[in-house]
Amino acid sequence: MVLGAGKTAFGAFPDRSLRSLAVEAIEHALHDANIVPSQADAFYLGNFAGAPFTGQNHLAPYVASHAGLNGIPCTRVENACASGGSAFYQAWQAVGAGLYDFVVVAGVEKMTSQATPKVAEILAGAGDMATEGACGATFPSLFAMIARRHMYEFGTTREQLASVAVKNHANGARNPLAHMRKEITLEQALAGKVVAEPLTIYDCSLISDGAAALVLAPLERARGLSNRFAKILTVVQTSDHVALAEKRDITAFPAVVAAARQAYDKASVGPQDIDFAEVHDCFTIAEIVASEDLGFVAKGDGGRFAEAGCSARNGKIPINSTGGLKAKGHPVGATGVAQVCDVVAQLRGEAADCQVPRRRIGLAQNLGGSGATCVVSILGNV
């Protein structure tokens, strides 16, 4: 069960440290769960690159000790942009296995203290530095190749990519914790400064600071403490090669396809049962590919699906109704945890202006690098 959830705002916060952001999110989550720090039995922290970004490593006890989580097992988990989802997976496994009563899981990243070229270099470490990095390939260029190939294979258009950006900006404008709260038009998106053809600045997610946290507990402990808990139907983590060059087909992520299939099996649901989803739109093309890999739409139809408004907040399957990585922001290690926080808020009917109409079952999909790690979580109302 998710007993409590809490997030900081996402944005550029020059006066906030990594630790203060993480501690704030944890305090929100503990308060939401109606427990005190000393009740926590274990702590998992998702963080991608605290050391390269800030110099500080050993982040799990560094954060926990200032959140009142003292003496317990504190473990940082790193899986690139899926670090948060991966920390959630570990925490869910541990609670599900009966090892602990209350587990706190947080995700955090402090990125904006570095200049953008340095950020791009650090992010490139989520890919294969010996091949992709050595060629100067940053993540926008890797996903530009994916977009180009998707356009070639399936007729996906720049307008379809841009429609994802327009939707997520519109959603983010309704989210008070989003980094970017600004609606854009299709024309603006298409006219954006090119980062890596065909991706413009509007196709790329944001460089953000922020944190998110959850409190997990088994059902028997959750009952009585709150009647607002959300049930975790399943969490699945999968892996694949890191380098794009080692994949047979770059228009799909096998790790996502496998994680989705396993998750649907384990939760005894299908893609048609998912009422809404938070997916990993590090780039607009990534949301399009995710909608296909998760089975929401047939392979190759993701662009048309988005363009037709099927993934809008009131569409067939609302995707990233809180703004996604594109507008909500993408503090890398926080993202996977924040996605689950957002799914929980939707399930509870507490998503305010971002609320989706159907809220029985929600899905979160967190991607590491260019698809070497995937975590798919399915949560539901009980």
Next chain:
Amino acid sequence: MVLGAGKTAFGAFPDRSLRSLAVEAIEHALHDANIVPSQADAFYLGNFAGAPFTGQNHLAPYVASHAGLNGIPCTRVENACASGGSAFYQAWQAVGAGLYDFVVVAGVEKMTSQATPKVAEILAGAGDMATEGACGATFPSLFAMIARRHMYEFGTTREQLASVAVKNHANGARNPLAHMRKEITLEQALAGKVVAEPLTIYDCSLISDGAAALVLAPLERARGLSNRFAKILTVVQTSDHVALAEKRDITAFPAVVAAARQAYDKASVGPQDIDFAEVHDCFTIAEIVASEDLGFVAKGDGGRFAEAGCSARNGKIPINSTGGLKAKGHPVGATGVAQVCDVVAQLRGEAADCQVPRRRIGLAQNLGGSGATCVVSILGNV
């Protein structure tokens, strides 16, 4: 159960990549366990600072995909110098909870591609960069403060510190995989170049490249595959504040004291039952403090215990009979896993020239930073 164990040599290997070291250790461990890569259900990787040292992050699938561990959950764990122990803790929990049959856990660090001042800066990230790091305090200076205070409180002498170095160098000289295979005299140790008073170069562990790996399985799967498996009696992970200034007493590590007490309780043994131990001698003073915190000797007597030869290979409780971090080497993320490999080798009676006489129950103690993380593992012959 530990079904298989494998290590690379530790040393400075300019021609070897982080990945090739990790893959080599995994291949040794799989071969030792008598299983093929496709049988592995999950992979945990202990690594401290792959990104700052090498630029490469997202290390779990990066390593796993080249070791034939494809598609499974791959998770990197970071807990400073206890990253390896912490990965072992996660893997042991997962197997013990019945989540997987075969779990591969590896630890790796590639440190020698950076110049020593840069290495010291990266290692400082295991402490509190905002306070200790900002003052220029590297780890030798933090442990020098601990040593000074231990000398003041308990009369510990420089000769006693040096006696730990002499013992571990003698042990390392018998270990074909050790980084430093050179015996030293007490006079040499005392005359060593000062790094941070009272610690000389002989009081400090090495900057090394290397990897270690284990295959874990539940008893019912281990039987039939091998008759050389070692039983994991328990693994305990604890935490504490990161900054020395936040601790009340720097002559003991509360995380170690707590982990040892919990481990003895859970394994239904006491310190008197431990036949031998691999402890975290990142500095000679750390081995002395560990021998006290683990209950092998009364508080304050650790220096005299070492000087009297009680921790020698044929002493009362052999400590670091494979050379320890001091002589075997300290590729940070590998260390905690390598300690368990070494305990397993001793339990099996396969430690060759490093073999200890009594080998019923062995203990490994892995420390993160200046005591903010501790993992204590107790293993036994079954």
